[in-house]
Amino acid sequence: MALSKAPAVSHTRVDEGSAGQRIDNFLVRICKGVPKSHxxxxxxxxxxxxxxxxxxxxxxxQEGDELRIPPIRLADKGAVAPVPVGKAFDIVFEDEALLVLDxxxxxxxxGGSGVSFGVIEQLRRQRPEAKFLELVHRLDRETSGLLIVAKKRSALTVLHDMMREGKVQKRYLTLVAGRWLNPQQHVRLALHKYLLENGERRVSVNPEGKPAHSIVRLVKRWSGYSLVEVELKTGRTHQIRVHxxxxGFPLCGDDKYxxxxxNKQLEKEGLKRMFLHAAxxxxxxxxxxxxxxxSAPLPAELEGFVAFVEQTREREHG
Structure with missing residues (x-):
C-alpha cells in the first residue's frame, strides 16, 4: 500500500498584499481545509x-516577514467539491487597487451557511494569479448589481473606513407594492438582528436595535406599484427590505419580508426573483x-417586468 507523502515545514515571505493582516486570519486563508482550532x-x-x-x-x-509554518495534514481534497470557474463576471471598473463587478x-x-462558494471564491478561481482579492462589502444573494472587491490590503482598509464613515454612496432600485407618494422621504428606523429556530437570520424594526437610515426617492408610480430609488446612509443587514x-411597501418578489x-401572482406574470438592484x-x-x-443598468428580467407593469397598469403622475 502506498503511503501518502508526509507534509513538510513550509516557509513563506509576506508580500504587500498580505501586509497588515492578522496572522490568524492569514493562516486560515492559506491553510484551506484546516480547522481554526488547529x-x-x-x-x-x-x-x-x-x-x-x-x-x-x-x-x-509586515511586508518582508519570513514565516515558518509547521507540517499540517490537510483534509482529503477529494471530499470537498471544487469551486467551479463559472461564467466571467461583468467588470464595470478595474485598476491595480480594486475592481467593481455587476x-x-x-x-x-x-461561501458559508449552506452555500459552498460565492462570488469571491469564483473570482479567485478565475484569477489564480491574483495575490489578493477581498470583498469590501456584501449584497444579499437575491440582489443584483454593483459590488466592490479590493485587490490590495491598503485599498481594503481605506474602503472599510469609508464605508463605516458613510463616504461610499450606494443607491438601489426596487419595485414595491403600493403607492409611494413622497418625492423624497428619510426613513430612520433602528434594526435588530435575530435568528429563527432553524438558524436563519432575520431583521426587524426595533428601537433597541442599531440605527439605520435610508433615503427613498420616487422614480415612477403605477396603480398598485412604485419604482423607487433607495440611498443607504447606513449598511445594515436587509435594511431596504425591512424598512x-x-x-407597508414590501419589495416585489421578496421571499423573507x-x-x-x-409574490405568487408576480411569478406567474414573469417576476421570478426579488426586485432589488444595486444601481x-x-x-x-x-x-x-x-x-x-x-452605474449598472437594471438586468433584463427586471427591465422586462417594468415594461410589463407599464403595459398593464395605469401610470400615475405627481
Whole structure:
C-alpha cells in the first residue's frame, strides 16, 4: 500500500498584499481545509514562527516577514467539491487597487451557511494569479448589481473606513407594492438582528436595535406599484427590505419580508426573483482620491417586468 507523502515545514515571505493582516486570519486563508482550532493551537504552541520568533494570534504581518509554518495534514481534497470557474463576471471598473463587478442575482457573495462558494471564491478561481482579492462589502444573494472587491490590503482598509464613515454612496432600485407618494422621504428606523429556530437570520424594526437610515426617492408610480430609488446612509443587514416592508411597501418578489400571495401572482406574470438592484456607487478612490461614479443598468428580467407593469397598469403622475 502506498503511503501518502508526509507534509513538510513550509516557509513563506509576506508580500504587500498580505501586509497588515492578522496572522490568524492569514493562516486560515492559506491553510484551506484546516480547522481554526488547529490554527490557534499551532500559534499557541510556538510552532509558527515569524522571523524565527514566536508571535501570538493578534500579530499583524509586515511586508518582508519570513514565516515558518509547521507540517499540517490537510483534509482529503477529494471530499470537498471544487469551486467551479463559472461564467466571467461583468467588470464595470478595474485598476491595480480594486475592481467593481455587476453581480448576478441568485449568487451569494461568499461561501458559508449552506452555500459552498460565492462570488469571491469564483473570482479567485478565475484569477489564480491574483495575490489578493477581498470583498469590501456584501449584497444579499437575491440582489443584483454593483459590488466592490479590493485587490490590495491598503485599498481594503481605506474602503472599510469609508464605508463605516458613510463616504461610499450606494443607491438601489426596487419595485414595491403600493403607492409611494413622497418625492423624497428619510426613513430612520433602528434594526435588530435575530435568528429563527432553524438558524436563519432575520431583521426587524426595533428601537433597541442599531440605527439605520435610508433615503427613498420616487422614480415612477403605477396603480398598485412604485419604482423607487433607495440611498443607504447606513449598511445594515436587509435594511431596504425591512424598512420598506415595515412602512407597508414590501419589495416585489421578496421571499423573507414580502407579500407572499402577491409574490405568487408576480411569478406567474414573469417576476421570478426579488426586485432589488444595486444601481449606483459613488466614492473617492482609496489610494488616488480620484472621484469614481459607477452605474449598472437594471438586468433584463427586471427591465422586462417594468415594461410589463407599464403595459398593464395605469401610470400615475405627481
Amino acid at each position: 490554527i490557534y493551537r499551532i500559534l499557541r504552541s510556538g510552532e509558527v514562527r515569524v522571523n524565527s520568533r514566536r508571535v501570538d494570534q493578534t500579530y499583524r504581518l 453581480k448576478p442575482a441568485g449568487l451569494a457573495v461568499h 420598506l416592508s415595515h412602512l 414580502g407579500d407572499f400571495a402577491l 449606483k456607487l459613488a466614492f473617492r478612490h482609496p489610494l488616488t482620491d480620484q472621484a469614481i461614479e459607477l
